Amino acid sequence: MQIIENEKKYDVVIVGSGAGGGMATKILADAGLKVAVVEAGPFFDPANPAQQTQLKWPYESPRRGAGTTRAFGEFDMAYGGWEIEGEPYTQVGNSKFDWFRSRMLGGRTNHWGRISLRFGPRDFKGKDRDGLGDNWPISYEDIKPYYDKVDQLIGVFGSKENIYNEPDGYFLPAPKPRLHELYYKKGAEKSGVKVIPSRLSILTKRINNERGICFYCSQCSRSCSVYGDFSAGSCLIFPAQKSGGQVDLYVNSMVREVEVDGEGKAKGVLFINKEDRKEYRISGKVVVLAASACSTARILLNSKSPQHPNGLGNSSNMVGKYLHDSTGSDRMAFVPELMNRKRYNEDGVGGMHLYSPWWLDNKKLDFPRGYHIEVWGGLGMPSYGSGFNPNDLNKYLGLKVGGYGNQLREDVKKFYGSVMGMSGRGESIAREENYCEIDPTTVDEFGIPVLRFNYSWSDFERKQARHMHNTFEEIIENMGGIVLGEKPGADRDYGLLNPGRIIHEVGTTRMGSDPKKSVVNEFEQLHDAKNVFIVDAGPFVSQADKNPTWTILALSWRTSEFIIQELKKQNI
Amino acid sequence: MNRRDSIRSLFLGSMAGGLALEGCVSEPEAAIEQKLWEYQYGRTPEEQAYDEKLLGQQFFENNEINKIRRLANLILPPNEEGNIEEAKVPEFIEFMAKDFPSIQTKMRGGLMWIDSHSNKKYGADFLNCKEDQQHEILDQIAFNDPNTTEQKQEVQFFSLLRNLVMTGYFTSEAGIKEIGYVGNQPNVWDGVPEDVLKAHGMSYDESWMPKFVDQSKRNDLAQWDNDGNLIS
Numbered sequence: 068m069q070i071i072e073n074e075k076k077y078d079v080v081i082v083g084s085g086a087g088g089g090m091a092t093k094i095l096a097d098a099g100l101k102v103a104v105v106e107a108g109p110f111f112d113p114a115n116p117a118q119q120t121q122l123k124w125p126y127e128s129p130r131r132g133a134g135t136t137r138a139f140g141e142f143d144m145a146y147g148g149w150e151i152e153g154e155p156y157t158q159v160g161n162s163k164f165d166w167f168r169s170r171m172l173g174g175r176t177n178h179w180g181r182i183s184l185r186f187g188p189r190d191f192k193g194k195d196r197d198g199l200g201d202n203w204p205i206s207y208e209d210i211k212p213y214y215d216k217v218d219q220l221i222g223v224f225g226s227k228e229n230i231y232n233e234p235d236g237y238f239l240p241a242p243k244p245r246l247h248e249l250y251y252k253k254g255a256e257k258s259g260v261k262v263i264p265s266r267l268s269i270l271t272k273r274i275n276n277e278r279g280i281c282f283y284c285s286q287c288s289r290s291c292s293v294y295g296d297f298s299a300g301s302c303l304i305f306p307a308q309k310s311g312g313q314v315d316l317y318v319n320s321m322v323r324e325v326e327v328d329g330e331g332k333a334k335g336v337l338f339i340n341k342e343d344r345k346e347y348r349i350s351g352k353v354v355v356l357a358a359s360a361c362s363t364a365r366i367l368l369n370s371k372s373p374q375h376p377n378g379l380g381n382s383s384n385m386v387g388k389y390l391h392d393s394t395g396s397d398r399m400a401f402v403p404e405l406m407n408r409k410r411y412n413e414d415g416v417g418g419m420h421l422y423s424p425w426w427l428d429n430k431k432l433d434f435p436r437g438y439h440i441e442v443w444g445g446l447g448m449p450s451y452g453s454g455f456n457p458n459d460l461n462k463y464l465g466l467k468v469g470g471y472g473n474q475l476r477e478d479v480k481k482f483y484g485s486v487m488g489m490s491g492r493g494e495s496i497a498r499e500e501n502y503c504e505i506d507p508t509t510v511d512e513f514g515i516p517v518l519r520f521n522y523s524w525s526d527f528e529r530k531q532a533r534h535m536h537n538t539f540e541e542i543i544e545n546m547g548g549i550v551l552g553e554k555p556g557a558d559r560d561y562g563l564l565n566p567g568r569i570i571h572e573v574g575t576t577r578m579g580s581d582p583k584k585s586v587v588n589e590f591e592q593l594h595d596a597k598n599v600f601i602v603d604a605g606p607f608v609s610q611a612d613k614n615p616t617w618t619i620l621a622l623s624w625r626t627s628e629f630i631i632q633e634l635k636k637q638n639i
Numbered sequence: 640m641n642r643r644d645s646i647r648s649l650f651l652g653s654m655a656g657g658l659a660l661e662g663c664v665s666e667p668e669a670a671i672e673q674k675l676w677e678y679q680y681g682r683t684p685e686e687q688a689y690d691e692k693l694l695g696q697q698f699f700e701n702n703e704i705n706k707i708r709r710l711a712n713l714i715l716p717p718n719e720e721g722n723i724e725e726a727k728v729p730e731f732i733e734f735m736a737k738d739f740p741s742i743q744t745k746m747r748g749g750l751m752w753i754d755s756h757s758n759k760k761y762g763a764d765f766l767n768c769k770e771d772q773q774h775e776i777l778d779q780i781a782f783n784d785p786n787t788t789e790q791k792q793e794v795q796f797f798s799l800l801r802n803l804v805m806t807g808y809f810t811s812e813a814g815i816k817e818i819g820y821v822g823n824q825p826n827v828w829d830g831v832p833e834d835v836l837k838a839h840g841m842s843y844d845e846s847w848m849p850k851f852v853d854q855s856k857r858n859d860l861a862q863w864d865n866d867g868n869l870i871s
Contacts, residue, residue, distance in 0.1 A: 109683070120681040122823060125810035126727070127680045129690060129734040132810065136686045146683055219863070226850035227867070237867040240852035243830035249841045264850055271852045272861045272871075280857055282825035409835050410819035415828045448823050449815055454805030456798075469782040471714045471801065476817065479809060483818050 070337065073349045075315070077103040078634070080336055080351035082322045082366065085174030086616050087602035087623040088357030089299025090217075094627035095355075096312030100634070103349055104304065105317045105338055107358075108146055108170030111177065113290035113301055120144060121289040125450050132450035138167070140450060144177040144290040145169035149567070153512035157519040164390075164503075164520035165567035166361055172318060173300035174359070175570065177290040180418050181267040181297060182441070182614040183223045185214045185621075187232030190611035193494075197435045199527075200497045203608040204580045204589045207234065213621035221297050221620070222274040224416075225266035233263075233424045239272045241265070241420065242283075245413050247444035247487040248421045250402060254546030260440070260538065261426040268297035268617075269416045277306060285447065287417025296417065317349070323515050324370040324379075325354050325599065331374030333599045339513045353598045353630055353639060357623070360605040361390070361503050364575035365518050367586075368505045378505075380576065380593040385586050387503045389574040390522060391610055394438065394493040396532045396555070396562040398539040400548035401460050405485035413446040413484075425493075425612050434530035436494035438612045440538070444487025454479050460486075463549050486551070489542065491535035494612040495528045497574050501566075522566045532563035571615050576605035590629040591622060598639040602626050693737040702766075703750050707732055709766055710753075711804045713777060721813025728807035735803060742799060749796025756793070827854050 078100040081088045088104060096102045111118055120142040125131040134140045138148035147169045156166050169175040188207040193200050211234070218237035225238040241264035244252065252262045269281050278301075279293025287296040294301040308314050319341040326348070328334045335350035356363040364387040370379035380386055418441075425437030458478035461468045506519035536554055543550045555562030566572075579585025582594035591606045593599040602623035604615045633639045682690065699707065711723040711732075723729070736743050753776065757765040761772050768776070780797040783790050790798070808814040830851075836842055843851075862871040 117679060118681050118683075119679075123680045124812070124815070124823065126812055126815075129694060129731070130738050131731060131806065133735070133738065135738050136689065141686075142680070215867070218867075222861070224852070235867060237863045238869065239861055240869065241850050242828055243843060243851045246831045246835060246839060246841065249831070249836075249839075253841075264847075272857050272869075273859065274861050283828040284823060284825065286823075404839065409832075409838070410821055411832055411835065412822045412824075412826055412828075413831070414822035414826070446820065446822070448820055449806075449809045449818060451806055451810060453818075454809040454814075455802040457801070457805050467782075469798075471777055471781045473716055473718060475715060475801075475805060476718075476720065479805065480818055 070346045070348050073347060075103075075349075077101050077315075077349065077351035079103070079353045079355055079630070080105065080349055081355045081357060082336060083107075083174065083357035083359065083362070083603065084172050084304060084316075085169075085299050085357060085359065085603070086176050086619045087604070088355070089173065089176065089303035090620050090623035091355050091357060091602050091627045092312075092314060093303040093307045094624055095630065096307040096314045097310065098631045099313075100631070101313045103315045103317060103351060105320045105322055105336060105349065106172050106174075107321045107341075108172065108174075108318065110316065110318045111146075111171040111173055111290075111300060112305070113144070113177065113294070113298060114292045119289075119292050121286050121292050122284060125448070130451065134451075139178065139288065142286075142450075143288050145175060146171040154517070155509060155511060156517050157506045157509055159519055159521035162521045162523065163565050164522040165565050166518070166520070166572070167567065167570045168359065168362070172304065172316065173290075173298045176297065176299040176616070178288045179616060180441075180614065181269055181287050182418065182422075183266050183268040183297070183617045184439075184613035185234045185236060186210075186611045186613055186618050187234055189232045190609070190613065193436065193609050197429065199435055200609050201577075201579070204578055209589075210618070210621050210625065213624045214617065216624060217617060217620045221268055221302055222270045222278075223266055223268045223617075224264075224271045226264040228263050230261075230424060236266075238266070239270065239274070242271055242416055244420045245415055245445050246408075247402070247405065247484075248419065248442055250405070250546045250548070251442045251487070251489070251542065252421060254542040254544075254548070255423055255440070257545040258538070258541050259426070260423050260542065262421050262423050265419045265422045267416060267418055270295045271416070277309070278302065281416055283414055283416060285414035285417050320347070321513050321515070322358065322366055323513070324366060325356070326370070327372050327374050327379065327596065329374070331372070331596055333379075333596055339515070341513070344513070352634070353600065355630070356599065356601045356605075357603045359603050360572050360575045360607075361518055363601055363603055363605045364503055365505070365515075367576065369516055375595060380586050380595045380599065382595050383583050383586060385577065385584065387575050388499050388501075389497040389577050390501045390503055390520070390572060391495050391497045391574050392566045393569040393571040393610055393612065394495050394524075394528045394531055395490065395564045395569040396535045397488055397490045397564075398536060398543070398562075399486060399488040399551040400543040400546070401463060401486050401551055402546060402548040403463070403485070404547055405487075406481050408446065408484045410446060414448070415445070419443060432534065434527050434534065435496065436527075436531070436612065438491045438493025438531060438535060441490040441492065442487065443490070444484070446484040458482070487548075489539045491532070491539070492569060492571075492612060492614075493528075493531050493535070494610060496525065497577070497609050498525070503575060524560060524563055524566065529557075529560050529563055533561040536562055571604075571610055573604035573607035573610040573615055576601050577608050578606040579608070591626040592629070600626050600630060693734060696737055697733070698736045698743065699733055699747075703747065704729055704733060706750050706753065706765060707800070709773070710800060713773060714801050714804045715808055720817040721808070721811070723804065723808055725813050726808045726811030728804055728811075731807040732800075732803050745792070745796055745799060749793060749800065752793050752796065827857070829854050
């Protein structure tokens with residue numbers, strides 16, 4: 068099979084179109100560079116009626132929203148999931164890392180929770196605090212100007228709170244809390260847990276004339292057809308194209324490797340077109356990898372050449388190492404006072420209106436680093452699963468469980484909106500022993516060697532999860548609620564979810580000033596090939612208890628400006 | 640109606656709720672599918688092909704579907720709010736049996752058990768039993784035994800069927816109306832209604848009010864001062 072050459076020469080070839088790739092596309096194309104974006108999935112525009120799921124009713128589908136084809140239910144806007152047919156991955160021994168991939172233009176930004184938190188000053192210098200992991204080579208001050216710009220370009224609502232490690236930004240106003248969130252606030256504050264308006268990249272106010280304003284359908288996970296939430300396609304790539312940028316999109320194009328010249332510098336990428344299953348070559352002066360932390364590691368490790376026999380950027384042996392995801396655990400509560408609620412439209416924005424940032428001092432705790440608490444519940448739209456075990460909660464009221472007949476209707480209506488939940492999302496410690504690598508025994512359907520994961524939690528994370536559940540139970544009691552489910556014990560890692568489940572995996576191409584211990588420098592430039600950059604979450608030295616997207620965006624912007632400068636100076 | 644036509648009608652039944660599609664069954668296949676796929680719900684081509692594949696298959700025999708229909712009507716008898724026919728519950732259960740093959744044996748076996756049981760006890764298939772006899776059978780399987788965590792298969796079967804009936808109904812147009820969900824439409828959220836706050840003894844903290852969106856200014860272009868304070 069012959070490789071099909073693309074005649075066009077690009078200034079920059081960007082692999083992946085999620086947060087990092089989208090931001091790089093916007094900044095580099097706005098600077099007049101000729102950009103190719105290579106995306107493994109299909110074209111996607113949330114405004115396209117043929118792809119849209121926003122405002123659909125469950126009965127518009129024969130399975131009423133069940134998650135057979137999409138992990139978070141079939142109206143969720145991620146094409147893919149933890150398992151993708153034809154794209155396996157494997158594990159070392161008992162390791163259980165769950166790898167979520169979304170194959171589409173915009174990647175996971177089309178369905179994510181829009182929780183847009185800045186890392187704070189402490190988050191860049193974890194080792195200084197507790198001696199664990201490593202510090203970032205940059206500090207909050209280096210990235211702050213970019214967070215400021217991201218806020219204003221993309222839009223994020225929130226409130227100024229003056230909390231040292233939860234830096235304020237340029238916020239749009241926050242939506243008022245829902246009823247169950249007020250219950251949460253009451254319960255949490257009784258336990259000294261701070262509660263503040265959430266910070267989500269959803270437009271509660273007009274930010275420009277190209278994007279619509281939130282109309283409160285609560286369905287950001289379905290990607291907003293008026294572009295009222297942040298998705299990389301609708302907010303970065305399309306605007307880059309509309310403002311006259313030279314952007315060519317290559318969709319359904321699965322990158323296999325980065326190719327290098329005799330000096331070991333990148334000259335372009337090889338990809339497989341999923342439609343004709345042929346190999347294509349595309350050239351650029353600069354290659355920007357934004358395929359997601361693990362996919363980028365995979366591409367680098369599969370890019371072996373005489374110049375880079377250990378894989379591109381891997382002279383340090385660090386590619387794939389220090390993989391880490393946020394910790395996560397959840398708990399549900401039944402709040403009897405919320406039974407038989409008055410009905411009104413409580414959809415609100417997609418996601419919580421209130422949350423709790425980390426509020427404690429680890430010096431008094433048996434685990435390092437913190438977690439934040441997300442809260443959910445309310446009078447949501449019924450979907451597959453609504454009405455299951457219709458009156459199980461009767462057992463808390465001393466009433467009969469089970470049966471049949473029209474009493475079941477009354478039971479379902481009685482309990483509707485009376486169950487809520489909390490999710491802890493915390494910081495784990497990055498360790499070299501947690502990694503992904505190439506599995507030489509397995510390929511995907513495109514013939515590309517796949518990743519093999521090795522990941523285990525340590526007691527740091529387990530103890531954090533235990534603390535989450537203690538906190539949840541206390542808050543639920545304070546609220547006058549009833550804790551549902553058994554408290555997970557040591558046998559279940561205290562409810563700690565499998566790594567990969569929170570979908571904040573980072574660290575596989577970590578940043579550092581020492582080329583022996585890191586893959587990229589502080590500008591996300593490979594130590595081993597100066598015209599290759601990584602703008603996904605691979606370069607994260609540590610994943611704070613914040614969602615990674617806002618930091619991916621800020622770093623990608625900073626790196627893109629660096630690329631523009633370096634091209635001007637002809638350094639790359 | 641031959642098997643193919645009955646599949647067709649099932650197919651149309653589950654997909655066409657609300658639209659007038661009279662006479663479609665005799666239309667050429669291409670025309671039918673054209674109309675069916677006016678029901679776009681944002682499928683990828685692969686997902687659409689998968690849906691079509693499942694919709695073109697029939698898992699339950701007619702007799703089984705009739706039994707499901709009867710059981711569903713006992714679980715959720717029709718009333719002025721809605722009924723399982725309108726909610727297309729039997730069609731939904733037929734689809735889910737194909738979508739979740741792992742439930743097939745439990746469902747089919749449970750339906751079979753119901754007949755064996757009614758034959759033994761009343762000398763008739765379940766559908767031919769009198770209503771009070773049908774109730775008697777359900778009374779035996781509609782409650783978990785509180786003294787064990789290992790429920791009998793017939794109890795598990797009924798629980799599964801009840802779940803499918805309940806979720807099928809409450810995700811239907813009638814069920815959503817009955818539960819009182821009034822969202823899924825553009826609106827402007829401005830907080831919990833005052834009377835609801837009061838009824839729950841809640842209020843919005845006065846000191847918090849400036850943090851919240853002033854919905855009368857939502858269309859004004861956002862502007863900030865140099866300290867990030869919103870000034871528009």
